[in-house]
Amino acid sequence: MLNKLLSGDMPRSTVLAILLAVILICLALAPFIFPGVRSVDTAARICIFIVLVASYDLMLGYGGIVSFAHTMFFGLGAYGVALASTHMGRGFDALLVGSLSGALIAALLALLIGLFSLRVRAIFFAMITLAVASAVAVLVSQLSGLTGGEDGLSYKIPRELGPAFKFADGELFGVKMNGKLLKYYLVFFSCLILFLLMLRMVHSPFGRVLLAIRENDFRAEAIGYRVVHYRVVATCISAAIAALAGSLYAIWLRYVGPDTSLSMEIMIDILLMVVIGGMGTMYGAVIGATLFVLAQNYLQNLMDVASHAVSGIPILPDLLNADRWLLWLGVLFILSVYFFPTGIVGRLRQGK
Amino acid sequence: MSHPILQTTDLTVRFGGHVAVDHISCTFNTGELTAIVGPNGAGKTTYFNLISGQIPSSEGKVVLNDRDITRMSVAQRTHLGIGRAFQLTNLFPNLNVLENVRLVIQSKSGRGFNMFSMASSHDDLTTPAMEIVERVRLADQALQPVTELSHGDQRKLEVALLIALDPLVYMFDEPTAGMSVDEAPVVLDLIAELKHRKDRSILLVEHKMDVIAKLADRIIVLHNGALAADGEPTEVIASDVVQEAYMGKELEDV
Numbered sequence: 001m002l003n004k005l006l007s008g009d010m011p012r013s014t015v016l017a018i019l020l021a022v023i024l025i026c027l028a029l030a031p032f033i034f035p036g037v038r039s040v041d042t043a044a045r046i047c048i049f050i051v052l053v054a055s056y057d058l059m060l061g062y063g064g065i066v067s068f069a070h071t072m073f074f075g076l077g078a079y080g081v082a083l084a085s086t087h088m089g090r091g092f093d094a095l096l097v098g099s100l101s102g103a104l105i106a107a108l109l110a111l112l113i114g115l116f117s118l119r120v121r122a123i124f125f126a127m128i129t130l131a132v133a134s135a136v137a138v139l140v141s142q143l144s145g146l147t148g149g150e151d152g153l154s155y156k157i158p159r160e161l162g163p164a165f166k167f168a169d170g171e172l173f174g175v176k177m178n179g180k181l182l183k184y185y186l187v188f189f190s191c192l193i194l195f196l197l198m199l200r201m202v203h204s205p206f207g208r209v210l211l212a213i214r215e216n217d218f219r220a221e222a223i224g225y226r227v228v229h230y231r232v233v234a235t236c237i238s239a240a241i242a243a244l245a246g247s248l249y250a251i252w253l254r255y256v257g258p259d260t261s262l263s264m265e266i267m268i269d270i271l272l273m274v275v276i277g278g279m280g281t282m283y284g285a286v287i288g289a290t291l292f293v294l295a296q297n298y299l300q301n302l303m304d305v306a307s308h309a310v311s312g313i314p315i316l317p318d319l320l321n322a323d324r325w326l327l328w329l330g331v332l333f334i335l336s337v338y339f340f341p342t343g344i345v346g347r348l349r350q351g352k
Numbered sequence: 353m354s355h356p357i358l359q360t361t362d363l364t365v366r367f368g369g370h371v372a373v374d375h376i377s378c379t380f381n382t383g384e385l386t387a388i389v390g391p392n393g394a395g396k397t398t399y400f401n402l403i404s405g406q407i408p409s410s411e412g413k414v415v416l417n418d419r420d421i422t423r424m425s426v427a428q429r430t431h432l433g434i435g436r437a438f439q440l441t442n443l444f445p446n447l448n449v450l451e452n453v454r455l456v457i458q459s460k461s462g463r464g465f466n467m468f469s470m471a472s473s474h475d476d477l478t479t480p481a482m483e484i485v486e487r488v489r490l491a492d493q494a495l496q497p498v499t500e501l502s503h504g505d506q507r508k509l510e511v512a513l514l515i516a517l518d519p520l521v522y523m524f525d526e527p528t529a530g531m532s533v534d535e536a537p538v539v540l541d542l543i544a545e546l547k548h549r550k551d552r553s554i555l556l557v558e559h560k561m562d563v564i565a566k567l568a569d570r571i572i573v574l575h576n577g578a579l580a581a582d583g584e585p586t587e588v589i590a591s592d593v594v595q596e597a598y599m600g601k602e603l604e605d606v
């Protein structure tokens with residue numbers, strides 16, 4: 001059963017298995033174990049980024065395709081939900097229409113970019129995705145009548161997903177049984193299903209072809225696989241799943257804006273998470289996203305504590321000042337790439 | 353028994369001013385093993401590249417089974433029945449031996465876009481793949497990645513991929529290059545076996561004259577990109593053009 005769910009991809013490392021189990025349990029029970037608003041928010045972000053990063057890994061780690069437009073696809077899904085909720089009024093139909101049309105548009109755009117550029121060399125694809133992503137980001141910030149420009153859009157989602165809706169009386173382990181809890185589990189289970197779906201894809205006959213293309217596209221073509229078709233399809237699937245992750249993010253935040261769902265910064269975060277976790281492993285996305293989002297949210301606090309602890313010593317408190325958290329994140333990144341060139345998952349599997 | 357399957361008509365390719373393959377017109381028959389010989393740089397591998405489609409031709413036509421395939425992609429030609437083993441080993445290095453062969457069988461099954469089943473559950477692809485791995489005597493290494501194989505074993509796998517593809521036209525480019533004396537027979541026996549089936553056309557680029565003498569039904573000689581001789585092995589080997597262009601060069605090299 002477990003083997004089937006994981007598509008036969010067992011962690012193949014005790015440490016990795018334990019890490020994954022801990023992450024799964026923490027995310028599954030986050031509202032109960034970590035009841036604060038901020039920690040539940042972090043958990044939801046982790047879920048969504050796992051899917052986003054895994055969808056990127058599907059393209060980069062399995063297909064060998066470098067894209068800089070992944071945030072754009074993410075944003076298309078987010079704006080899909082935002083626009084549908086704004087114009088159709090609050091309701092599950094708006095969420096569904098928004099998510100599906102976002103995913104569809106993302107896939108179509110990926111198809112167009114892919115047909116234009118995947119025929120030639122991989123580097124052109126990377127350049128074109130960069131250009132299209134920048135163009136879309138500018139477009140979104142300029143079309144303020146439609147998209148709210150730099151301010152973004154706030155909208156209402158169904159009452160059933162808000163804190164005012166109580167689906168049962170009383171509390172369970174001190175947690176109110178309200179719509180917020182439902183919303184968290186909507187995000188959690190959607191992400192779990194999407195992740196397992198991708199895990200299945202990379203172990204399907206299709207996934208094997210992608211691996212073959214990454215390994216040796218010349219020979220893949222010579223044994224009869226039309227490399228361009230496979231690359232384009234992988235790109236479309238990856239884009240559609242990124243858009244769905246964006247939709248979930250938009251549902252979770254009840255807000256979209258260029259900063260939360262379209263900025264180049266997110267693209268760089270995705271790249272870092274893939275590399276830290278381990279490319280071409282899928283589980284790397286889980287580890288990478290979890291570590292990175294935790295660091296983004298809690299490194300500052302940790303450093304604040306550390307800087308107070310060493311307040312007597314010269315220089316150190318300044319170095320550990322909470323405002324320097326980006327510096328330390330950078331150091332962590334360099335160290336992890338230096339010591340784990342195959343990512344954390346790659347390293348753990350080797351060390352078995 | 354022997355009917356024409358593959359034809360090249362005035363097939364030519366120029367790289368800048370250099371004519372690498374020069375108006376080669378030749379017909380290859382089913383049930384026949386044709387050895388292609390010539391000194392280094394004669395255009396043997398380039399001629400192969402034009403037939404299997406890795407390089408577009410500048411002029412001329414390639415016709416397979418009465419179908420013009422000159423403008424088709426490599427993958428399309430593969431599906432129509434052109435199969436190629438490469439001179440420089442050209443495999444999927446980090447995948448295991450069985451998976452390399454399985455991918456070929458999967459390509460023929462047309463299941464490449466199947467996304468929701470597990471590849472390992474397709475026993476009807478894995479079983480024949482394993483049979484071929486056994487035939488090239490790599491069963492013990494079936495689960496090792498290609499990078500861990502010796503050069504000779506990689507050459508065997510290269511041939512295994514072509515056998516798994518089982519095309520109408522087999523193209524071997526120096527299949528035993530760099531193999532030890534005890535390893536080469538495995539590959540040569542497989543080629544001989546194919547030849548005796550009489551239902552495939554085999555093109556073999558080879559330098560070793562003893563191999564050619566044993567296997568070839570026909571020899572064509574390329575020299576400076578052009579067809580210099582074509583005929584029965586004994587008469588071609590004896591002909592002046594071969595003695596001069598090919599054997600002569602070999603003797604100088606020694």
